[in-house]
Amino acid sequence: MRFGLIGDVHAEHERLQVALRALGEARVDRLLCVGDLVDGHGDVDRTCALLAEHQVTTVRGNHDRWIRDDDMRTLPLSHRMTSLAPASIALLKSLPSTLTIELPVGKLLLCHAVGTNDMQRLGPDDSGYATSSNEDLLKVLFDPSIAIMVCGHSHVPMVRRFERNAGKTPLVVVNAGTLARDDNPGFAIFDAEARRVDFYRIVDNLTVSPLSRAVLSPIVCHAMPPRMDTGYVRREVVVEPIWNSWHAWPLLVAPATAGAVVRHQLLPPLISFVEQPHEHARLLRDPGSLGGPYVALAPERVEEARAHLDHTRSALAGHRAVAEAWLTLDGILSREGRGSRRASSSRASWTTTSHRPRADPKGFAIDPRGGKVLAKDLGERVIRPARGDGHHEVARLATIAHAANQPPVPVRS
Numbered sequence: 554m555r556f557g558l559i560g561d562v563h564a565e566h567e568r569l570q571v572a573l574r575a576l577g578e579a580r581v582d583r584l585l586c587v588g589d590l591v592d593g594h595g596d597v598d599r600t601c602a603l604l605a606e607h608q609v610t611t612v613r614g615n616h617d618r619w620i621r622d623d624d625m626r627t628l629p630l631s632h633r634m635t636s637l638a639p640a641s642i643a644l645l646k647s648l649p650s651t652l653t654i655e656l657p658v659g660k661l662l663l664c665h666a667v668g669t670n671d672m673q674r675l676g677p678d679d680s681g682y683a684t685s686s687n688e689d690l691l692k693v694l695f696d697p698s699i700a701i702m703v704c705g706h707s708h709v710p711m712v713r714r715f716e717r718n719a720g721k722t723p724l725v726v727v728n729a730g731t732l733a734r735d736d737n738p739g740f741a742i743f744d745a746e747a748r749r750v751d752f753y754r755i756v757d758n759l760t761v762s763p764l765s766r767a768v769l770s771p772i773v774c775h776a777m778p779p780r781m782d783t784g785y786v787r788r789e790v791v792v793e794p795i796w797n798s799w800h801a802w803p804l805l806v807a808p809a810t811a812g813a814v815v816r817h818q819l820l821p822p823l824i825s826f827v828e829q830p831h832e833h834a835r836l837l838r839d840p841g842s843l844g845g846p847y848v849a850l851a852p853e854r855v856e857e858a859r860a861h862l863d864h865t866r867s868a869l870a871g872h873r874a875v876a877e878a879w880l881t882l883d884g885i886l887s888r889e890g891r892g893s894r895r896a897s898s899s900r901a902s903w904t905t906t907s908h909r910p911r912a913d914p915k916g917f918a919i920d921p922r923g924g925k926v927l928a929k930d931l932g933e934r935v936i937r938p939a940r941g942d943g944h945h946e947v948a949r950l951a952t953i954a955h956a957a958n959q960p961p962v963p964v965r966s
Contacts, residue, residue, distance in 0.1 A: 554656065557581035558729035558741040560705045561614060563593030564632070565732040566600045568755050572732065572740040573607050575753065575761045579742055587705030588614030588648065588665045591632045593733060601641040612663050613648035614705070615671040621645060656745055659700030659722055666706035668693050675704065675726065677711040686849045690715075695857060697721045703743070704728055708736040710752050712767040718798055718864065725769060739764060797868050798861060812876035815869050822846040823862050830855040 557576035562569055576584060586609045591597050604611055619625040620634055634642055650669050654661040667673040667689040675690060684690060693699055694715055700722045710730035716723050727750055729741035739754040748769040754762050799819060826833045826848035834852050836842040850858060866873070 554583065554745050555579075555581045556661075556703075556743045556745070557584045558703055558727065558743055559584065559586040559609065559732065560710075560729040560740065561587060561589035561708060561731040561733060562600055562604075563589055563616070563630075563731065563733045564591055564595040564597045564600050565593055565734060565738065566595040566603060567759060568595075568732040568734065568738050569600055569603050571755055571759050571761060572753075573603060573609075576740065576742070577607075581742060583654075584609040585663050585703055586611040587663065587703065587729070588612050588671075589616045589705065589731075590614070590645065591620050592616045592628060593630055597632050598638045598641045601638075601644045605640070605644060610652070610663065611648055612652060612665055613645075613650050613671065614665040617645055617648055618671060653699070656700065658745070660698050661701040661703060661745075662693065662699045663703050666704055667702075671706070674707055675713075675728075676707055677709060677713065684715075688849065688851070691850070694724055695854075699724060701743075701745075702726045705731065708733060710739060710741065710764070712750050712769070714769070716798075797865065799865075809875055809879065812869075812872035812874070813879065815865070815872050816876035820862070820865065820873075822848055823858060823865070826850065827855060827859050827862055830858075 557572075557579070559569070559572055573584070584607060586604065588611060590600055590604070590611070603609075616625075620632060623634070625631065626633060634645075637645075650671065651662060651664040654663065662668070665671040667675050667687065670689040673687065673689045675684075675687065679687070693702055694717060697717060702724060704726060705728055707728060708731040709728060711726070711728045713726040714723050715726065727741065727743055730737065730739050730752070732738045732740070732755070737754065739752060741753065742751045744750075750767045750769070752764040752766070754764040756762055825846075830848075830850070830852035833847045833850075836845060836847050837849055848858065
């Protein structure tokens with residue numbers, strides 16, 4: 554099946570007519586539109602009439618919701634319901650927030666932004682925290698029945714692929730862009746059988762020119778007979794590698810480093826969330842906790858996090874064993890080594906010593922050489938700053954202790 558994809562319209566009735574004519578000549582099987590029909594340079598009534606005439610399947614955008622609620626009407630180029638024809642009002646009121654279409658590979662989800670949230674942005678360069686904290690995207694990812702998400706809102710054409718756990722179909726996100734004249738107007742054709750997305754540009758004289766083509770990996774449509782072994786993509790496609798369901802950032806490249814990152818950075822916050830999901834939700838609402846080691850998931854999704862934790866522990870058992878071996882080796886060097894070992898970084902330089910710190914009556918670890926409080930219960934080693942007054946380093950140690958699911962450490966200078 555071939556779909557004609559129309560992005561945010563914004564009342565651009567002339568460009569909508571150009572796109573519909575081109576998609577008709579291409580003989581697509583179905584026309585899809587992601588909404589935002591109002592608030593733009595053109596005519597809303599003619600826009601709605603064209604969509605109805607060509608039987609375009611359309612969902613509601615945030616601007617369509619705003620005009621229905623008489624909200625945000627002071628925006629530039631905004632419209633009002635009182636100025637529209639009855640047919641246009643009826644169309645705007647009938648638009649659903651999302652809808653799904655059954656395909657051989659799974660469901661196609663048509664929405665305005667991301668899932669049911671018509672304000673959530675998803676851009677071609679979003680990665681790391683920007684995607685891992687995108688709860689609306691995670692909801693779609695955790696529904697393995699959805700194979701394709703056709704969305705808009707950002708006005709940026711793109712094709713992105715998000716991996717799921719082994720054995721599950723990846724999620725492919727397609728954004729056709731917009732018809733708004735100030736944002737490189739265009740549209741797209743998605744061929745589900747050929748696993749291809751073709752983007753087109755509507756130039757200033759209202760003619761159509763090809764923009765780019767994205768060929769999807771055969772695994773996306775594994776239920777269909779494979780037609781090619783390789784694909785070629787343009788700059789609109791962003792590849793985001795996944796490593797055992799975690800973002801494959803550079804620190805996960807070398808096995809030894811990966812083991813340490815899994816052991817000390819990835820697992821502790823996840824374990825903490827599984828044990829105290831409501832506490833994570835409370836802390837995430839506190840501006841003072843911004844940037845802390847907390848999991849941005851709703852507490853009711855704790856079982857999903859537990860399953861991810863169990864999968865990580867099982868799949869990365871070897872990496873965790875390497876991390877434990879390094880800790881053992883480090884302990885031997887700390888106890889039996891001679892002299893000092895110094896490791897430099899851009900933020901601090903540290904000296905590791907082998908003697909055990911004494912504890913004051915309140916349970917703080919104290920450096921016997923200077924009487925400076927470091928952190929509570931740090932174990933065999935004392936880590937002190939090799940330069941500076943140590944205030945920043947003490948705060949850093951307290952943060953590390955907290956990230957390891959220990960109680961917050963009081964620090965005094």
